[in-house]
Amino acid sequence: xxxxxxxxxxxREALGxxxxxxxxxxxxxxxxxxxxxxxxRGETWEALSKTKNLRVAVNQQMAxxxxxxxxxxxxxxxxPVTGG
Amino acid sequence: xxxxxxxxxxxREALGxxxxxxxxxxxxxxxxxxxxxxxxRGETWEALSKTKNLRVAVNQQMAxxxxxxxxxxxxxxxxPVTGG
Amino acid sequence: MTxxxxxxxxxxxxxxxxxxxxxxxxGAVASFVGLVRDTNEGAGVAEMSLEHYPGMTEKSLEAxxxxxxxRWDIMDALVIHxxxxxxxxxxxxxxxxxxxxxxxxxxxxxxxxxYLKTRAPFWKKEKTPEGERWVDARESDDEAAERWKN
Amino acid sequence: MTxxxxxxxxxxxxxxxxxxxxxxxxGAVASFVGLVRDTNEGAGVAEMSLEHYPGMTEKSLEAxxxxxxxRWDIMDALVIHxxxxxxxxxxxxxxxxxxxxxxxxxxxxxxxxxYLKTRAPFWKKEKTPEGERWVDARESDDEAAERWKN
Numbered sequence: 001x002x003x004x005x006x007x008x009x010x011x012r013e014a015l016g017x018x019x020x021x022x023x024x025x026x027x028x029x030x031x032x033x034x035x036x037x038x039x040x041r042g043e044t045w046e047a048l049s050k051t052k053n054l055r056v057a058v059n060q061q062m063a064x065x066x067x068x069x070x071x072x073x074x075x076x077x078x079x080p081v082t083g084g
Numbered sequence: 085x086x087x088x089x090x091x092x093x094x095x096r097e098a099l100g101x102x103x104x105x106x107x108x109x110x111x112x113x114x115x116x117x118x119x120x121x122x123x124x125r126g127e128t129w130e131a132l133s134k135t136k137n138l139r140v141a142v143n144q145q146m147a148x149x150x151x152x153x154x155x156x157x158x159x160x161x162x163x164p165v166t167g168g
Numbered sequence: 169m170t171x172x173x174x175x176x177x178x179x180x181x182x183x184x185x186x187x188x189x190x191x192x193x194x195g196a197v198a199s200f201v202g203l204v205r206d207t208n209e210g211a212g213v214a215e216m217s218l219e220h221y222p223g224m225t226e227k228s229l230e231a232x233x234x235x236x237x238x239r240w241d242i243m244d245a246l247v248i249h250x251x252x253x254x255x256x257x258x259x260x261x262x263x264x265x266x267x268x269x270x271x272x273x274x275x276x277x278x279x280x281x282x283y284l285k286t287r288a289p290f291w292k293k294e295k296t297p298e299g300e301r302w303v304d305a306r307e308s309d310d311e312a313a314e315r316w317k318n
Numbered sequence: 319m320t321x322x323x324x325x326x327x328x329x330x331x332x333x334x335x336x337x338x339x340x341x342x343x344x345g346a347v348a349s350f351v352g353l354v355r356d357t358n359e360g361a362g363v364a365e366m367s368l369e370h371y372p373g374m375t376e377k378s379l380e381a382x383x384x385x386x387x388x389r390w391d392i393m394d395a396l397v398i399h400x401x402x403x404x405x406x407x408x409x410x411x412x413x414x415x416x417x418x419x420x421x422x423x424x425x426x427x428x429x430x431x432x433y434l435k436t437r438a439p440f441w442k443k444e445k446t447p448e449g450e451r452w453v454d455a456r457e458s459d460d461e462a463a464e465r466w467k468n
Contacts (some may be wrong), residue, residue: 009369009441010452053455060374062437076371076439080455083368083399083440084352084411084431093219093291094302137305144224146287160221160289164305167218167249167290168202168261168281181331184351192356192406198427199349200420201334206342256342270350271462274428277348281420312421 001071003034008078011054014047024069031056032065034075053080085155087118092162095138098131108153115140116149118159137164169237169245171229173220175252178262187246187266194243198273199264200281206256208303211296218251218260221289225249232283236265239279240272247280249290279316286313319387319395321379323370325402328412337396337416344393348423349414350431356406358453361446368401368410371439375399382433386415389429390422397430399440429466436463 006019028037035056039049048054056063057076069075090103112121119140123133132138140147141160153159170187180201188194204216233245248262263280267273292303320337330351338344354366383395398412413430417423442453 006371008371008439009443057371057374057439060371060377062378076374078371078439079441079452081436081439082442082453082455083370083438084435084459090221092221092289093293141221141224141289144221144227146228160224162221162289163291163302165286165289166292166303166305167220167288168285179331180334181329184330188353188407194353195355197351197353199351200424201347201349202420203338203344203347205345205418257338257344268355269458270352270428270431271458274350274424274431278420278424281424308419308421 001069003069003071003073003075005034005038006074006076008076010079011047011051011077014051015044028069030065030069031058031063031067031075034069035065035077048077051077051079054078055080085153087153087155087157087159089118089122090158090160092160094163095131095135095161098135099128112153114149114153115142115147115151115159118153119149119161132161135161135163138162139164169230169233170247171226171233172248173222173225173229173251174248175250177250177259178248180262180264183246183248183262184264187244187264191243191266193268194266196267196270196273197264198267198270198277199262200277201259202261202281204254204256204258204260208294211294211298213256213294213296215253215255215295217253217293218249219291219293220249220251224289228288229284232280232287235283236276236280240267240276242267242272242276245276245280247284249284249288251290282309282312282316285309319380319383320397321376321383322398323372323375323379323401324398325400327400327409328398330412330414333396333398333412334414337394337414341393341416343418344416346417346420346423347414348417348420348427349412350427351409352411352431354404354406354408354410358444361444361448363406363444363446365403365405365445367403367443368399369441369443370399370401374439378438379434382430382437385433386426386430390417390426392417392422392426395426395430397434399434399438401440432459432462432466435459 244266246264265277394416415427
């Protein structure tokens, strides 16, 4: 399956990238596995495993690390929010 | 001693009077005694002893019934406030 | 700290802007606006008029705001209360509190309103289809003020 | 219920007037305005910029306001949040809640702010004399949101 991935704020800057579309190997079925898969690409991608209190949204709703993924999902990774 | 007395809202209407200056007999030394003294004038003045939760201010500060009076004080009687 | 009693309306945005102008440490403004409702205790209200005790009104509002400043770390506060005839939809009161952070601004604003409702010498008289009547004080307002005593 | 994300400023008085217009049952408007401060965590702030997650921002704000409406008896609510570059003294956010009485309006307004601070996808970046930096989330904001869980 394929998902669209978005990065925001300090994470977007650390990765030098705001979004990507990626086809997932069969063993990547939830958010935590996706995070590990992306971070395993090495170098700057390790920011995904190093960001303190990393937050995730699936289809624009806050999600937990064990949230399942399906084809076409929009997954966003970002640091804790600081608006208001 | 003499005091100035003010009446507000429903009490002012019931008494048909907004203010008066009055010379007090020697035995009227505090707010409660003043209230009784005024109410004892009879007829409509009984509103002063019949108003529920009557409030008093002496020199524009909320006061208790045992607050002492002195010459020249401004004493106000009124029902509970309802602003805001 | 500003306290005003006036017949005319106020511009909330302009008042809040004036309250924070030149204060670049201000991060939070909590505010409250009270409005005349067209119904009260089951009866229609066509018009209302507000009486107050000139002199004591200003003193009591200043004392209330002063007490809020003693309790919370706030920078400034404003109270505007209207008097005279008002109609449904009209504003009655504005309370605005400025602080560095929101928690203290919210608490102080609510405190000022609760104390104003029980301590500031204003009285409302309503015109209803059955005639004019003075508004009764609400027990819930006494309870709201009570809870700040802890 | 209105939620807006915009670069430009807002007119608080006009927004509150629009929120209560034609609603003669409205007796109380509690509101909050957040402002850019010129100092944060000990450093001077010359400018700030706000990034957000278009689409999710609106959804999350609507969900927060919806939750407030489920918890309190309120009539309407408005959230406006600015994005893009801002300077000290500029407004960042407006939350306004209309109700029949003040207690519920105050509670819902503070709740919306506390949840917005921890759940709405906005991120602040500050320009300080030492360069640009992303603002760190505050533990006190998490605690403020936590207390509504009871």
